[in-house]
Amino acid sequence: MDSCEYRIPQKAIIDSERILLDFPSGQEPEEKIVFWAGIRKGIYSTITLVIVPDAITSPGSIVVSHEANFSFVKTLSSRAVVQIAQVHTHPTSWVRHSPGDDKLAPFKVKGLLSIVVPSYCKKGMLPLRKCGVHRFDGKNFEHLPTRYVSEHFHILNGEQSELIDLRK
Numbered sequence: 001m002d003s004c005e006y007r008i009p010q011k012a013i014i015d016s017e018r019i020l021l022d023f024p025s026g027q028e029p030e031e032k033i034v035f036w037a038g039i040r041k042g043i044y045s046t047i048t049l050v051i052v053p054d055a056i057t058s059p060g061s062i063v064v065s066h067e068a069n070f071s072f073v074k075t076l077s078s079r080a081v082v083q084i085a086q087v088h089t090h091p092t093s094w095v096r097h098s099p100g101d102d103k104l105a106p107f108k109v110k111g112l113l114s115i116v117v118p119s120y121c122k123k124g125m126l127p128l129r130k131c132g133v134h135r136f137d138g139k140n141f142e143h144l145p146t147r148y149v150s151e152h153f154h155i156l157n158g159e160q161s162e163l164i165d166l167r168k
């Protein structure tokens with residue numbers, strides 16, 4: 001397929017899960033989203049930031065406003081990093097991209113990953129192959145095979161990442 005390699009600090013997974021599972025007590029779960037940013041160097045993409053955008057969420061959808069996207073882009077620029085992935089939840093075990101996911105994806109840049117976490121992340125994100133991992137090919141989000149995910153996505157223990165919360 002290709003030789004891209006993705007390096008994800010365990011801390012980025014932990015921070016992402018915490019945000020994706022953050023529901024007020026007694027409230028029905030809603031879809032949630034975080035962005036992963038970092039450094040691309042050759043075939044390697046390394047996550048260094050987990051960024052929480054200000055988003056309107058519901059049990060079945062997420063909308064990130066233009067203003068929230070602008071704040072996100074300013075954060076990328078100030079840190080000299082690029083967006084590597086968007087990570088969002090689905091309410092069920094289904095991890096493919098829905099037509100809404102395709103249409104409403106805040107950013108569509110060739111190579112961008114879109115990771116769909118099942119069941120509102122109630123069972124966590126790992127192993128990553130249980131999530132739907134998609135990559136934008138310039139026209140569509142292509143679902144990556146689980147074998148590719150197992151071989152090309154590496155969770156790094158001891159590596160650091162930073163959490164930035166842009167919610168109001």
